[in-house]
Amino acid sequence: MRSSNGQRGLTPKLSIDPNVFTLERERVFASHWQLIGFENSIVEQGQFFRSSFNGSEVVCIRDKRDRVRVFQNVCRHRGTLLCEEASGCFKTAMTCKYHGWKYGFDGSLVSAPNMLDTAEFEKEKYGLHEIRCATWQGLIFCNASNTAKDLSTFLAPLDSVATRYRLKELQIASTIHYDIDANWKLLFQNFNECYHCPSVHPQLTPLTNYRDAENDFESGPILGGPMKIREGAETISHDGRLCGTISSGLNDLDQNAARYYTIFPSWFLSLFPDYVMIHQLSPVAFNKTRIRCDFLFNPITVNSKDFDSSKVSQFWDETNRQDWEMCERVQIGLTTPDFEPSPYSNLESLLVAFDDYYKSHISEK
Amino acid sequence: MRSSNGQRGLTPKLSIDPNVFTLERERVFASHWQLIGFENSIVEQGQFFRSSFNGSEVVCIRDKRDRVRVFQNVCRHRGTLLCEEASGCFKTAMTCKYHGWKYGFDGSLVSAPNMLDTAEFEKEKYGLHEIRCATWQGLIFCNASNTAKDLSTFLAPLDSVATRYRLKELQIASTIHYDIDANWKLLFQNFNECYHCPSVHPQLTPLTNYRDAENDFESGPILGGPMKIREGAETISHDGRLCGTISSGLNDLDQNAARYYTIFPSWFLSLFPDYVMIHQLSPVAFNKTRIRCDFLFNPITVNSKDFDSSKVSQFWDETNRQDWEMCERVQIGLTTPDFEPSPYSNLESLLVAFDDYYKSHISEK
């Protein structure tokens, strides 16, 4: 077990001050790849989903050359929100409901009624603003910076595990949405330790030993590693029984472990022998975070007759809510005048790593 | 059709920044006449209605000499809100419910229990604060500035149309209230163009041609003009049929047109052969506007046996809601980082005029 060296938690101000949140948009979020959705959600040309990225509205669409594209979800004419539905499929173009401007799936303005005779107007200049995006193993990411390193380089440390678990082939079986009254960093800190498991998640005790966590990654933007599943249990579920078939390709440890990773600053990746869970975080304010939690299974499982994903999604829904409640209680407690956190225990060494990586970005250079 | 000269829309900041809204109170609203209600609502002495003006509470009352008076709706003693009801009729005085101070219909303090022996207290000095008001064609307006030009001069360009449509004689047949999550300027901009009509208001297409708008006023605080009603239709209503009798006095064009005017910064006047619609805007915050929409008919119509104003009020309620939805979508879209509007089309030349007039007031001098 790595030592925390007695480092203390972040100063409370960083989680309770709206101005810090504004600063984070610039110094933390703008330079990092953020998960916005799944390739599997847009398989047809013209299929789209609406998402938010760095606090503003985006639309992600598959274009006519089958590429994934992400645009500001805003008509270039007067600024109208373009797509209002959460998802759908355009037939030929994205049409603004206000004045009927039509954009191709590549974002180009293909028709703008009554604009032909407009001075200073060149149609070519009014395509939708595109946002840098990239995919990795079926997941779609955006980056507000043009100088950030490639997504593939950034996530390379996870390539091996993603390949073994066949992440790219998995299908979403269920999705849960949460609105949490807590700063996004408290959620990362919570996910990076199992010290709280005995008190908060008694249902995990028969399945894993909270002191058994090992870390593949101990510093930097990716943190976490495997926890062995106890003898007698097969996976993480209410009764410890499998909910789907085990994917071929898993090694011995994979088949007998839960793997928990947090990837700065927007998602958690949890891998189990028979399924994968992905938490996608959208910070909304210094004290509000939206989370989308997806459960993915291999196609054989999804297509089998008796498959019921609620067996694991209900287990995790309960577990998630226990975590969110604790994070919300910390959010309240941190407003106490002069509160100063204690040193971290050695079970919280990944929080030291998270805090250090965070501080290296938020601090003035 | 006047050209937009390729001018671009207002910078988004002006509609999404609370500080600009504060500045507007001072530079835009304080110097302009604002519609607060109708003379017909207070025909008896002592009859009153509560309204808001420039963000604060006012009460409008008919005094004992039959004059319309407007006062701050606040007791001079400790600052209690004086009238809480939306409207009503005082018998002898306006009485504060807290300590029983009584004010005459002219605002003078007529009795203040237990104050006779109070040092430094002179009853004559504690009348209600009066606000400059004036009426025009049955409409009541307030002005926070004592140097603004007369209401009659300001609205003189509309005298002829108001006389022809007998505005002063009309009676309110129905009223609708709206709370809209959009900046007031987006509502003015929306009302000043019919470019959006084909996409947003398909029900208008059989009644008017969106390209047929003519402008009586193309610059300054009053904008707008007539749109011919299509052959076969008689007025703007669900089936194009009249809902009331046509007032005598209308000229040929009046009898076959819809007239749409916006009057900076607080109301829209829409005139049809058989009725008049008035939108009264109360900006509440940079992103919130309250609107009261009244439908007025001539007394012959109102008193006729089968009169049913819902025939037009329901039509416009639907149309209004379509407009508000678009304005709310623009309000969301304008928060997109770095959004810059495109040049206006020539169909949006009145928006150029609105923006120019607005900018001449908001800009530092």
Added chain:
Amino acid sequence: MRSSNGQRGLTPKLSIDPNVFTLERERVFASHWQLIGFENSIVEQGQFFRSSFNGSEVVCIRDKRDRVRVFQNVCRHRGTLLCEEASGCFKTAMTCKYHGWKYGFDGSLVSAPNMLDTAEFEKEKYGLHEIRCATWQGLIFCNASNTAKDLSTFLAPLDSVATRYRLKELQIASTIHYDIDANWKLLFQNFNECYHCPSVHPQLTPLTNYRDAENDFESGPILGGPMKIREGAETISHDGRLCGTISSGLNDLDQNAARYYTIFPSWFLSLFPDYVMIHQLSPVAFNKTRIRCDFLFNPITVNSKDFDSSKVSQFWDETNRQDWEMCERVQIGLTTPDFEPSPYSNLESLLVAFDDYYKSHISEK
């Protein structure tokens, strides 16, 4: 009757500006004793209640030596809100639900799992932060300042009345909670005059004469005094009849009077022949105040067969709501631009005293 000398009310800014409220935390609330609860609520060792003090969470608990202790309600580890229930009884320790840290009833950290091998961690240093508290006549108070004078000295002027009414022996028979959209000072001002009684509380007219108030205390932090109960009535209740037995110890005036006191800056004490009412104020924001109102009776009354406290609590619930409505209307009215209060009447001389005491603290020194 003392004269108001024509002094005017506080400038409205002091009640409508969030920055003044922030300043008040420092200059007004931090240096004064604030009522947070009742000794009777925590009679067993380990029994606790949650309260708020100066805007932050506290827990009040009876320790193993039967002393009343108040602590910040926040775990020293990561800042989690410790007790979430409004009240209860711990068996052996206060346990944080997040990571299982346990604190003794004296606030000391008695056990912190997995912290033994943590660098820089000394268990003795991580007890709960204690807040200065003291009791007076069964009431529990906190003070954020270590230099403020003793509670007993501060409340000494009320010793005689508290003894006569046997305050310490009384039991809570019912409690009402209110959330009021008004600044805390407006509530103090309202409670310090009966000038509003004829207009606002007609039900009080048969019971007391609003001009009959006498003041035991006319300046400083404690204000108020007795009002004679009218002939024919016995106490303040719907029908003027007693709701409980009269405590022995009351003098002649006590037995025929209502006594109303306000104690700066957090509570009102109202004493009647057969019961006591206590208002406990928690300012939440410049325009929001939470009030807890308790009705206390002597043990003989509480244990008698037909005792029904609702006879007086319903009377006061109605009376309280009438007051809150007026205070909320003043809160609205004070936002009127340029509003300046009139001179106070002589019936409002205690408001002069309240304002003076308040101003001596809020003003820069």
